[in-house]
Amino acid sequence: MRDSDVVVVGGSAAGLTAAITAARHFPNKRTLVVRREDRVLVPCGIPYIFGTLKSVEKNIMPDASYEANDIELLKADVTKLDPAGKLIHTSKGDVAYDRLILATGSLPIMPPIPGFDLAGVFAIQKEMDYLQDLFERLEHARNVVIIGGGFIGVEFADEINKMGDARITIVEMMPHCLSLAYDDEFCVEMEDLIASRGIEIKTSVKVESIRGKDRVESVLLSDGSEIKADAVILGIGARPTVDLAEKAGLRIGLTGAIAVDQTMLTSESNIFACGDCAEKVSFFGGRPSGLKLASIAQTEARIAAANLFGITRQHCGTIGVWSTCVGDLALGTAGLTEAMARQHGYNIVTAVVEGPNRHPGGMPGMSKLKMKAVFEANSGIILGAQVRGGPAVGEVINAVSACVQKRMNAEEIATFQIGTHPALTPSPVVYPLVNVAEMAIKKMRQHG
Amino acid sequence: MRDSDVVVVGGSAAGLTAAITAARHFPNKRTLVVRREDRVLVPCGIPYIFGTLKSVEKNIMPDASYEANDIELLKADVTKLDPAGKLIHTSKGDVAYDRLILATGSLPIMPPIPGFDLAGVFAIQKEMDYLQDLFERLEHARNVVIIGGGFIGVEFADEINKMGDARITIVEMMPHCLSLAYDDEFCVEMEDLIASRGIEIKTSVKVESIRGKDRVESVLLSDGSEIKADAVILGIGARPTVDLAEKAGLRIGLTGAIAVDQTMLTSESNIFACGDCAEKVSFFGGRPSGLKLASIAQTEARIAAANLFGITRQHCGTIGVWSTCVGDLALGTAGLTEAMARQHGYNIVTAVVEGPNRHPGGMPGMSKLKMKAVFEANSGIILGAQVRGGPAVGEVINAVSACVQKRMNAEEIATFQIGTHPALTPSPVVYPLVNVAEMAIKKMRQHG
Helix, strand or coil: CEEEEEEEECCCHHHHHHHHHHHHHCCCCCEEEEECCCCCECHHHCCHHHHHHCCCHHHECCCHHHHHCCEEEEECCEEEEECCCCEEEECCEEEEEEEEEECCCEEECCCCCCCCCCECEEECCCCHHHHHHHHHHHHHCCEEEEECCCHHHHHHHHHHHHHCCCEEEEECCCCCCCCCCCCHHHHHHHHHHHHHCCCEEECCCCEEEEEECCEEEEEEECCCCEEECCEEEECCCEEECCHHHHHCCCCECCCCCECCCCCCECCCCCEEECHHHECEEECCCCCEECCCCHHHHHHHHHHHHHCCCCCCCCCCCECCEEEEEECCEEEEEEECCHHHHHHHCCCEEEEEEEEECCCCCCCCCCCEEEEEEEEECCCCEEEEEEEEECCCHHHHHHHHHHHHHCCCEHHHHHCCCCCCCCCCCCCHHHCHHHHHHHHHHHHHHHHC | CEEEEEEEECCCHHHHHHHHHHHHHCCCCCEEEEECCCCCECHHHCCHHHHHHCCHHHHECCCHHHHHCCEEEEECCEEEEECCCCEEEECCEEEEEEEEEECCCEEECCCCCCCCCCECEEECCCCHHHHHHHHHHHHHCCEEEEECCCHHHHHHHHHHHHHCCCEEEEECCCCCCCCCCCCHHHHHHHHHHHHHCCCEEECCCCEEEEEECCEEEEEEECCCCEEECCEEEECCCEEECCHHHHHCCCCECCCCCECCCCCCECCCCCEEECHHHECEEECCCCCEECCCCHHHHHHHHHHHHHCCCCCCCCCCCECCEEEEEECCEEEEEEECCHHHHHHHCCCEEEEEEEEECCCCCCCCCCCEEEEEEEEECCCCEEEEEEEEECCCHHHHHHHHHHHHHCCCEHHHHHCCCCCCCCCCCCCHHHCHHHHHHHHHHHHHHHHC
């Protein structure tokens, strides 16, 4: 029987990061990854296969890190966990472990809508053949309907739009696209941009059914309208893949993911979990969180793997840091939006600043950078910020995340030492993160 | 006699930020800025006047914030401070103050080299007419010699190169350009890029004299070579402008700047100082620091102004966060380089990571991002990091700065929650700031 000191089930963002971390922290232990896929897709890169990369092949996560870190790889289906026996059953035989990390990921949610199983209806499965089929379908599609206006919906819409001249419609049941990720003013700006690129957006409307004989022909909405469709994409969320864990008796959490403590240990000794399959709690008050992102997965993986042979790391709760972009417009969030903060029950002060992302404003690459930050009203502690601007937004929110994670208050942020450059950043005099803190302080004084 | 509750002397990055901060924090006090200039240049934008903006006019700091924040402006020369009388003498009459902020900036150092006063030799004074003269001179220059390979030298060289086909030579007495800002490997990459753009670099050599009759004709170097020159630019540093303060009896610090405490108060009650004219101490051990940057000035200004009527903010010492870029190559530093850390006497561990700044690597805008981080060996606390890459480098270093300022150690940084996006950032699996911390942890374990 095959065996390894550390066995990781799953080879995507969580599994690979966990394996690399285990190999780095425990160079004298053997680490084995068991994964189903021959080659693994970059999960967040999937939308970009269609209009930008123009090939499924170009969205592969390189396997070079297996050899570089001396990690073994077994391509097999895991069929059963046996915690008592400290082994797993796979399609290629049993594997014994000393420590096990579950990184089994998630699968797209299939909606309770008649017709979702018609040919031509695609959820976004992270499989090469599946996406190749989708790619070919989209190359010839005339009318594409995307159900769900979240990240998948928006990014797919824009990418499919680049492929040709299909008519594309996003159907979103909330009043705005991306409304779980940004406050309305940011969502509206993105909707306007998408619409200006020729994509139709229908919000505050549900899908009643997907119609067709053998293949999809149209989508019927709750307002009675019917949209022609020869391809439908479902982007309404993902559910954690927990079958193996559940059957083996591991405790499942409130969100339906594998329950873990702050060390990423499951209810079973010697079994850790991380990534989309693992239960998350919010950094803000500790309530269960349904967020699923590769960036969240990698943090959990680093914690799980470092703790395998003695606890050294603890998760402080999921902050939630993300970004998206369409054309030159990038939107990012670290921590809570205003709407989320209110839902959480915080008393808040918000502040908004806006200005050029270069100085002087005539420098090349200039675009408008807007930052909205949310502070707890009494302590002044930052709860989060949203940023719109150019490509650097993806990194601006990481500075915000550091401030959030260290629970910096507005006073600290106002004197936080930043660097600036005419060709790379906004002016030091009005640097957004610092300036927004000053604006919040002013507001807190007026109200306080 | 004119009077104001708050009087700020100087209207560049420090003075303007101080005035805005005072106006925000003390809306019931009157704030007056006294400045010499009719219009104020964006200080860091000055090099970009020449090849990018192509006009002095396009590098003006807008005065809109005076009206927006209800700040008065007096355009006058300040001739004398009278701390006992709580007033200043100006070319347009006396002005009484309740609190005074000195933000008098710095002037370029003139080297003790024969011939530096010849026509055609320019230091970089922050004055419109002066720069207009320089602009016109450079438009017709055939041979330009730049003395000093720091930020001014490198940025000017590249900008002048964009103006036409003058032969440009940088003369630097240290072994590498930018060696006060980056470790050698980064300096070499920038030197190679500059050289590939046709600019000549002479390092480890001093200037003996600048030669010419009435106008500059050549520059004689310590290796005996002589370079033809019809324009010479001096970029060898700046000295704080402290004449007014010194004559008024204010204490001067070890670097020749106005001595201040951690609240930015000078030796004289009711007089604060900030920016290039104010003495700085290092965040790392508190020794005097000669750093002068607009970003540093704005932090000091926010501290000084907030403390005018009761201390609320304290400076934790200057971290030093900067970036520069030539073409598509940006280099940034937050905190200490390896060389600086060793000079400071730290026992250190360094780690380097390198990879694409997009994921997958085929995404548009991909360039190589390299990060080198320096950690104190016992505590694992981050002392600084250097980053090379595309334009987002200017913001990546601000996330680093947050980690430095909060004295985060490698363990904290390894599990610091970042956000990623295929089109905007590196992959989560190898996100540089997190990954470099993991590499350092591995090294510390091996050595520890």
